[in-house]
Structure formats: C-alpha cells, structure tokens
Amino acid sequence: MSTVQLSHAVKRFGAVAALDDVSVDFADGEFFGLLGPSGSGKTTLLRAVAGFVDLDAGEIRMDGAPVGDRPVHRREIGMVFQSYALFPHLTVRDNIGFGLAVRGRPRSEIDAEVKRMLALVQLSGLEARKPRQLSGGQQQRVALARALVTRPRVLLLDEPLGALDKRLRQEMQVELKRIQRTVGITTIFVTHDQEEALTLSDRIAILNEGRILQVGPPAEVYERPATSFAARFLGDANLLEGRVVAGGVEVAGVGVVRTAGRLPAVGELARLAIRPEKFAIGGANGTVVPPLNRIRGVVRHVVYSGTSITYQVEAGQEAISIIDMQEIRPRILTVFQQNRTAEPLAIGTAIELSWAPANTIVLAS
Amino acid sequence: MLLGPAYGWLAVTVLLPLAAMLYFSFLTVAPIGGRVAEPTLAQYAAFLDKDFYRVLTWRSLRLGFDVTLVSVLLGYPAALVLAKYVSGRWREALFLLVVLPFWSNALVRTFSWTMVLRDGGLLDRAIRVLVPDAEPLGLLFTYPAIVIGLVHAYLPYMILTCYISLQAVDDALIEAARSLGASGAQLFVRVVLPLSLPGLLGGVLLIFVPVIGSFMEPRILGGRTGIMLGTVIEDQFTAVFNWPLGAALSFIMLAIVLAIFALAAPFLRERLRGI
Amino acid sequence: MTGGRLVARFYLGLVLVFLYLPVAVMMLMAFNRSPLYELPFAFDTVWFHALAGNERLLQAGANSVMLAIANTVVATALGTLAALGLQRYEFRGKTALQLLLFPPITIPWLIIGTAMLIFFFWVGIGRGLHAMLLGHVALSLPYVIVVVGARLKGHGRALEDAAATLGATPGQSFWRVTLPVMAPGVVAAALFAFAVSFDQFVISYFLAPPGVSTLPVEIYSAIRKGFTPEINAISTIIILVSMGLMLLFARLYRFGGER
Numbered sequence: 028m029s030t031v032q033l034s035h036a037v038k039r040f041g042a043v044a045a046l047d048d049v050s051v052d053f054a055d056g057e058f059f060g061l062l063g064p065s066g067s068g069k070t071t072l073l074r075a076v077a078g079f080v081d082l083d084a085g086e087i088r089m090d091g092a093p094v095g096d097r098p099v100h101r102r103e104i105g106m107v108f109q110s111y112a113l114f115p116h117l118t119v120r121d122n123i124g125f126g127l128a129v130r131g132r133p134r135s136e137i138d139a140e141v142k143r144m145l146a147l148v149q150l151s152g153l154e155a156r157k158p159r160q161l162s163g164g165q166q167q168r169v170a171l172a173r174a175l176v177t178r179p180r181v182l183l184l185d186e187p188l189g190a191l192d193k194r195l196r197q198e199m200q201v202e203l204k205r206i207q208r209t210v211g212i213t214t215i216f217v218t219h220d221q222e223e224a225l226t227l228s229d230r231i232a233i234l235n236e237g238r239i240l241q242v243g244p245p246a247e248v249y250e251r252p253a254t255s256f257a258a259r260f261l262g263d264a265n266l267l268e269g270r271v272v273a274g275g276v277e278v279a280g281v282g283v284v285r286t287a288g289r290l291p292a293v294g295e296l297a298r299l300a301i302r303p304e305k306f307a308i309g310g311a312n313g314t315v316v317p318p319l320n321r322i323r324g325v326v327r328h329v330v331y332s333g334t335s336i337t338y339q340v341e342a343g344q345e346a347i348s349i350i351d352m353q354e355i356r357p358r359i360l361t362v363f364q365q366n367r368t369a370e371p372l373a374i375g376t377a378i379e380l381s382w383a384p385a386n387t388i389v390l391a392s
Numbered sequence: 393m394l395l396g397p398a399y400g401w402l403a404v405t406v407l408l409p410l411a412a413m414l415y416f417s418f419l420t421v422a423p424i425g426g427r428v429a430e431p432t433l434a435q436y437a438a439f440l441d442k443d444f445y446r447v448l449t450w451r452s453l454r455l456g457f458d459v460t461l462v463s464v465l466l467g468y469p470a471a472l473v474l475a476k477y478v479s480g481r482w483r484e485a486l487f488l489l490v491v492l493p494f495w496s497n498a499l500v501r502t503f504s505w506t507m508v509l510r511d512g513g514l515l516d517r518a519i520r521v522l523v524p525d526a527e528p529l530g531l532l533f534t535y536p537a538i539v540i541g542l543v544h545a546y547l548p549y550m551i552l553t554c555y556i557s558l559q560a561v562d563d564a565l566i567e568a569a570r571s572l573g574a575s576g577a578q579l580f581v582r583v584v585l586p587l588s589l590p591g592l593l594g595g596v597l598l599i600f601v602p603v604i605g606s607f608m609e610p611r612i613l614g615g616r617t618g619i620m621l622g623t624v625i626e627d628q629f630t631a632v633f634n635w636p637l638g639a640a641l642s643f644i645m646l647a648i649v650l651a652i653f654a655l656a657a658p659f660l661r662e663r664l665r666g667i
Numbered sequence: 668m669t670g671g672r673l674v675a676r677f678y679l680g681l682v683l684v685f686l687y688l689p690v691a692v693m694m695l696m697a698f699n700r701s702p703l704y705e706l707p708f709a710f711d712t713v714w715f716h717a718l719a720g721n722e723r724l725l726q727a728g729a730n731s732v733m734l735a736i737a738n739t740v741v742a743t744a745l746g747t748l749a750a751l752g753l754q755r756y757e758f759r760g761k762t763a764l765q766l767l768l769f770p771p772i773t774i775p776w777l778i779i780g781t782a783m784l785i786f787f788f789w790v791g792i793g794r795g796l797h798a799m800l801l802g803h804v805a806l807s808l809p810y811v812i813v814v815v816g817a818r819l820k821g822h823g824r825a826l827e828d829a830a831a832t833l834g835a836t837p838g839q840s841f842w843r844v845t846l847p848v849m850a851p852g853v854v855a856a857a858l859f860a861f862a863v864s865f866d867q868f869v870i871s872y873f874l875a876p877p878g879v880s881t882l883p884v885e886i887y888s889a890i891r892k893g894f895t896p897e898i899n900a901i902s903t904i905i906i907l908v909s910m911g912l913m914l915l916f917a918r919l920y921r922f923g924g925e926r
Binding site: 605 | 690771781865868872886887898
C-alpha cells in the first residue's frame with residue numbers, strides 16, 4: 028500500500044508527445060481512474076508506472092523513493108492486462124501462484140495463498156482448470172487474483188473490463204470495488220468508458236493529448252468540469268456562449284443566464300454548460316418559480332429508453348464560428364428526463380425548460 | 393544478437409555461393425586444381441549464339457507454362473470445392489490429405505509414376521481391361537509424362553494457396569451478392585474470382601519457378617525427350633564439368649526467375665501481408 | 668443445389684485419387700513377388716528382405732538419418748533464436764530481413780545446389796556430408812522461422828510482460844513462460860526440418876562425392892542405371908516415414924495453435 032508520484036513526466040514517440048509534462052499524485056489506498064480518448068497518453072502513463080516505458084524526462088516515485096531505474100520485475104506492482112495474459116500452459120493454480128513461485132516460496136505456502144486468493148475473487152474450486160476452459164469473467168478474476176497474490180504496492184489495471192459484455196461488466200465493477208476495498212491497495216486503472224470511470228474511481232484524471240486536464244473526485248469533475256473538453260467527454264453537455272453582464276451572462280436569444288460560479292469580468296466572453304439531466308420541463312404556459320433560468324423550445328426528437336427519455340429540443344438559434352465565418356444554426360439542447368409519467372412528449376410540442384443557476388457550469392476554456 | 397547465427401548461416405550458404413557462381417560465370421575455366429582462369433563473356437555469348445540454348449530455354453518456359461496451366465485448371469476447382477462445399481471435420485481431414493503428398497519425398501513420387509505410365513504399367517492394364525488388345529500407350533519417356541509428373545508434384549501446392557485465399561472470402565460477401573440478385577456464374581466471376589486472385593497468382597508463381605528449373609522429373613519421366621535447361625545445367629556440373637558455362641546458364645535462369653518475380657511483385661505484396 | 672454438391676465432392680475425390688494412385692501402386696508393387704510387375708498379385712516381403720542385404724542402400728539410409736538429425740538440431744536451434752529475435756525487436760530493415768528468408772524456398776534448388784557446389788569447392792569445403800549439412804540447414808531455416816514465428820505471434824509480448832510484473836527476471840520469464848509456450852511450435856518445426864532434410868534430393872545430389880550419398884540420391888542412381896524392385900521397397904518405407912512425420916506435424920501444429 029503505497030503512494031505514487033509522477034512529476035513532470037515527458038515521453039515522446041517520434042514527433043508525438045504521448046506524455047507532455049504530466050504531474051499527478053496517487054494517494055495510498057485510493058482507486059484512481061485515468062480517463063481519456065485513444066491517444067490521450069493514459070496507457071502510456073500506466074505503463075510508465077509499471078516500468079515498460081522509460082520516461083524522457085521527469086520522475087516516478089513510490090513512497091517518496093524514485094523508481095525510474097528499477098526494471099519491471101523489481102517494482103513490486105501487480106498488473107491486469109486488457110487481454111488478461113494468462114499463461115496458457117499453466118493451470119489456474121500455477122497462474123495465480125506464479126509470482127510466488129519465481130520468488131522461491133515453498134509449495135505449501137503457494138497453495139495456501141492461492142486458495143486464499145481464489146476465495147477472495149469467488150472462484151474457489153477451479154485450481155486445476157486451464158485458462159482456455161474458463162469464461163471471460165472467470166479469466167478476468169484469475170488475472171486479478173494473480174496480480175494481487177504477491178501483495179504488490181500498487182495495482183495497475185489496463186482497460187480491465189473492456190472485453191466483457193454489459194451485464195458482466197456491471198457485475199465486475201461491483202466486484203472490483205469490493206476487492207479493492209478489502210485489500211486496500213492503491214489502484215490505478217485506465218479506461219475510455221466514462222461511466223466506468225465515474226462508478227469505480229475515488230478520483231479521476233481526465234487526459235487528452237498527453238496532458239492532464241482535470242483531477243478530482245467523480246462528482247466534482249462531473250458537476251464542475253473545467254474545460255469544454257472535460258464537459259463533453261465526461262457526460263453530455265449543452266454549451267452556451269455569451270458576454271458577461273451584471274447578474275449573469277447575456278446569451279443571444281435567451282436572455283440573461285444566471286450562474287452560481289465565478290464569472291470573468293463584465294464584457295468578457297463566457298462559455299457555459301448545462302447537463303441534460305438538470306433541466307425541468309414545464310408547459311409553455313406553465314408556472315416557473317424565479318429565480319430559475321428558463322428557455323423556450325420545441326421538441327424535435329424523442330428517444331425512449333425505458334428508464335429514461337431523452338429529448339432533442341430546438342431553442343432558438345446560435346452563431347457558430349467556423350474558421351473566420353459565422354454560421355447561424357438552430358440551437359439544439361439535449362434534455363434528459365426520468366421516465367416518471369410514462370407519457371413522452373410528442374414531437375412538435377412547445378415547452379419551456381428551466382434550470383437552477385447553480386447548475387450552470389462556467390467553463391474555463 | 394539472436395538473429396545473427398541464422399542469417400549468418402544463410403549468408404554463407406546461399407548468398408556467398410550465388411555470388412561465387414556469378415563470378416564463375418565470367419571465367420573461362422573453373423579455377424580449381426591449379427588451373428588459371430581468365431575473365432570472359434564467352435559463356436554468356438554461347439547462350440546468345442547457339443540456337444540450342446534458346447530453344448531449350450523456350451522449352452523450359454513452355455513446360456512451366458503447361459504445368460502451371462494444368463495445375464490451375466485442376467487445382468482451383470478442387471480448392472473451391474474444399475473451401476465452399478465441404479464443411480467441418482471433413483474439411484480439415486481432406487485438406488490434410490491433399491497437402492500431405494506435397495511434403496513427402498518428391499523423388500519417390502516421381503518414380504512411382506513410372507510404374508503407372510510405363511508400357512505394361514497400370515495405365516496400360518487399365519485400358520486393356522476396357523479395350524483388350526490395345527496398343528501400349530507408350531506414355532513414359534514422352535513430354536506429356538513429364539507434365540503429368542510435375543503437375544502431380546505441385547498440384548497440392550496450388551490447391552493449398554488457392555484454398556487459403558478462397559477460404560478468406562467471407563461467406564457474408566457471397567450472401568450479400570446473392571441478395572443483390574447475382575446468379576451463380578456472376579457471383580463467381582464478379583466476387584469469388586477477383587478476391588481469390590492473389591492466392592491463385594501466388595500459386596502460379598511458386599509453381600512456375602521451380603518447374604523451369606527442374607531436371608530430376610524430366611530425366612526420370614522424359615528420358616531422352618526430357619532435355620530442358622535444367623538438365624543441361626546439371627550436365628555441366630556432373631558430366632561435362634564445364635562449370636563456368638553451367639554457372640552462366642544458371643544465372644540466366646536466375647535472371648528469368650527474378651524478372652518474373654519483379655513483374656508479379658505488386659500482386660505479391662498483398663499476399664505477403666497475410667503471412 | 669445438392670446435385671452440385673455431389674458433383675463437387677466427386678471431383679475432389681477424383682483429384683485425391685490422382686494424387687495418391689501412383690504411390691499406392693508403388694507400395695503395392697513393393698509387396699508383389701514378381702520382379703517385373705507381373706500380375707496376378709502375390710504378396711511377398713522378399714524385396715524388403717533383399718533390402719537388408721543391400722549395403723549401398725543401407726549405408727545411404729544411415730547417412731540420410733544422421734544428416735536429418737543433425738540438420739534438425741542445428742536448424743531448429745538457429746531458427747528458433749531467429750524467430751524470437753524477429754518477434755521481440757522492432758527495427759528498421761526488419762521487413763527486408765523477412766524477405767531474405769524467401770530465396771532458399773523460391774529460387775529453384777538447381778541454382779542453389781550448383782552455386783553451393785561451386786562455392787564449397789572453391790573455398791575448400793568440398794563435397795560430402797558436412798557440405799550437405801550446410802545446405803540442408805540453409806533450406807530448413809526459413810521453414811523453422813516461419814513455423815515458430817507463427818506460434819510466437821499468437822501469444823506475443825503480453826505474456827512476457829505479465830511475467831515481469833509478477834516479479835520474474837528476464838531469465839525466469841524465458842524459462843517458465845516463453846519456452847513452454849513456444850514448445851509445440853518448436854517441436855513442429857523440428858519435425859518439419861527433419862522431413863525437409865530426409866527428403867532433400869537436389870542439394871544432396873550436387874554435394875555428394877563418389878561413395879557417399881543419401882537415400883534419395885542413391886535411389887536416383889538406381890533408377891537411372893536400371894531397375895531393381897528393391898527400389899520399390901525402400902521408396903515405400905521412405906514415403907511412409909515422410910507422410911508419418913507430416914501427419915505428426917499437422918497434429919502438433921493444430922493443437923499448438925489453440926490458445
């Protein structure tokens with residue numbers, strides 16, 4: 028159970044900077060998610076901590092001591108690969124016991140530890156099977172057990188749930204969290220699935236193009252994204268632009284939008300975001316209690332998903348800058364509603380949307 | 393490094409000898425046993441002067457062409473059947489059966505054909521069953537015998553390469569074409585054939601080249617009519633001992649081979665990626 | 668289209684008959700008492716007995732086997748190392764090296780054989796079993812590299828990486844993971860190498876000095892000289908050995924290919 032620190036890490040592949048001055052601290056025992064699109068550098072970061080990638084600049088420390096010159100097999104890490112990488116010629120028992128075997132532990136100790144681990148991942152009794160006789164979910168648990176049996180200081184997970192189908196993935200998410208809490212090990216995992224990152228992590232880092240854009244607990248990163256990239260990568264966001272005036276932001280065709288966050292100086296440009304689930308729907312003539320923000324629109328598209336309904340609402344127009352030209356397009360807002368009434372609105376219905384100023388996110392860029 | 397020994401070995405046993413042969417082809421006599429050799433183009437000139445060699449080269453090329461053609465005509469349909477009309481465990485077993493002869497001793501297989509083709513051999517007997525008193529076919533020691541023997545030798549290879557690329561033609565593509573209204577013949581010509589062409593061409597190339605260099609089969613099956621460029625080259629080394637001439641002829645053959653590869657290179661590049 | 672299916676399978680059957688008929692006839696004749704293929708067929712193992720007394724053929728057979736074993740050891744070792752190297756490292760010119768594997772297989776063996784003869788004689792190596800070994804290994808290497816390489820590709824670096832994260836030193840990783848995983852491929856390649864050497868005719872023919880030969884070369888001379896039915900017998904044995912080896916190889920290669 029250790030802390031890991033990355034300071035000013037840089038790694039280039041040819042002309043591309045996979046890691047561009049990245050610094051982040053991983054606290055002892057926390058479940059930390061690295062989230063980002065392909066090529067964002069998250070996997071490179073993970074592999075750098077593991078020791079497969081040598082940094083061009085910067086330092087990695089574990090418990091304060093630099094580990095940069097230590098080869099992979101002496102870093103005391105446990106890693107679960109995307110493909111699980113179970114040894115096909117060994118049984119489950121020998122797979123899990125591998126880390127202990129190469130350390131020269133006696134057979135009796137290995138057997139006992141393997142039993143303990145299998146119980147932890149709830150696969151007792153499968154010692155004698157070979158990997159190809161296991162299902163995907165079982166293979167994943169064996170991979171996890173194998174990584175944990177040597178009591179490593181850090182657990183690294185590379186897209187651990189990517190190969191599983193949806194139901195299995197949800198089950199495994201719960202399992203993973205339970206096991207991590209039981210063992211208490213510092214865990215860093217990589218994913219491109221934002222829902223998974225939100226569900227599993229104690230803290231999330233959003234990466235793009237080799238840089239960390241934001242770090243924080245899931246709720247903070249979700250409710251208060253710093254950049255429009257973060258806002259749109261982690262969940263959906265409706266974006267509005269306008270100039271700061273006294274009391275809020277003047278958005279063309281909407282009026283003054285009130286926010287609770289800090290705004291730039293009066294006269295400056297401001298970019299706002301509203302999450303789809305923060306809207307309340309009132310009828311066109313409905314009573315809406317101030318001081319909520321409101322906007323009028325017409326329902327253009329309905330997506331019925333059982334537990335929820337998503338509407339695409341056309342609300343006025345907005346000006347989009349493309350290179351040096353301005354284009355006027357209809358403003359489409361995405362609205363997300365729980366399915367409370369089982370009566371979706373019809374296309375063409377005129378509605379009024381309202382939302383609390385506190386739910387107006389002010390974006391830094 | 394890991395690669396060193398293997399590639400070093402190849403360099404010594406293949407590249408250097410080829411280089412040596414090139415050198416020899418420009419000499420008057422083999423500089424062995426105390427003889428002194430002079431550089432000359434006479435060996436190559438001999439090739440260009442004498443009609444004999446040109447006729448021979450042409451014969452060898454023609455043999456290559458005939459063998460390849462028959463192999464394609466026989467082998468492609470067989471591969472097609474194996475890929476599309478047979479399924480499951482049968483397919484694997486039959487595939488193995490088809491390929492197995494190829495990896496067994498070529499000499500012995502060629503020899504076994506003499507049993508069948510000789511006067512009074514199996515073929516004659518079979519015919520006599522149907523038509524008593526028939527004259528012996530006398531196939532052995534003729535050109536067709538050589539073709540038969542070589543086709544037999546290389547047919548599995550043609551089936552193998554065609555099968556691999558035919559098998560890669562996704563059944564979904566065929567179903568899609570059918571749903572768009574393609575008849576059987578159209579399906580074959582417009583979808584299956586073009587997609588399996590790389591395999592077919594690969595097979596053609598890898599049969600044509602060894603065949604033009606063959607000497608064992610022409611000698612055993614063709615006797616006196618079995619004189620090819622390959623057999624003449626062999627003679628230079630084992631009977632006549634005119635090594636420089638043999639070297640020159642070899643290199644001319646190599647040049648032909650390389651020219652063929654160069655021509656086919658664009659098509660080959662697709663295939664190589666699959667290895 | 669069941670009628671079409673039937674025709675299709677019938678055709679395939681014909682092709683198979685074409686491929687196996689001559690060999691079947693030869694094997695049949697090996698057991699026929701008559702020295703001149705007279706029918707009716709009378710089963711007799713007389714020619715196999717005659718083999719036992721044929722010094723030349725026996726000596727050639729022994730040479731073939733020894734040569735094949737030596738070839739297997741050397742080619743498999745070198746080829747496996749090369750396959751490991753190709754898989755492990757990315758470097759410029761890698762494709763070129765991979766292409767270099769092809770000449771021994773694609774250039775007519777006549778050319779390679781005569782070139783070796785020239786070179787070895789000139790350089791002083793001369794002809795003989797040692798020269799043949801040089802040649803056979805050169806021919807076997809590409810096959811070994813391809814077969815082992817295919818096996819390695821299926822399992823890749825991930826397994827070695829995993830072993831490293833579990834604390835295995837590179838040596839331990841090689842011994843406990845890479846080698847066992849590679850094993851079926853290596854064995855298959857070894858079988859292949861043996862068969863390639865055992866059946867090899869052209870190279871052996873050119874590199875054989877008077878008095879020393881391998882089985883195929885000996886059979887060739889016997890055919891050229893005139894015919895003894897013992898050739899049938901020895902050929903039958905050879906064919907059965909080659910095909911048996913190849914069947915083993917196919918079995919191994921299949922099961923090695925499984926995850």
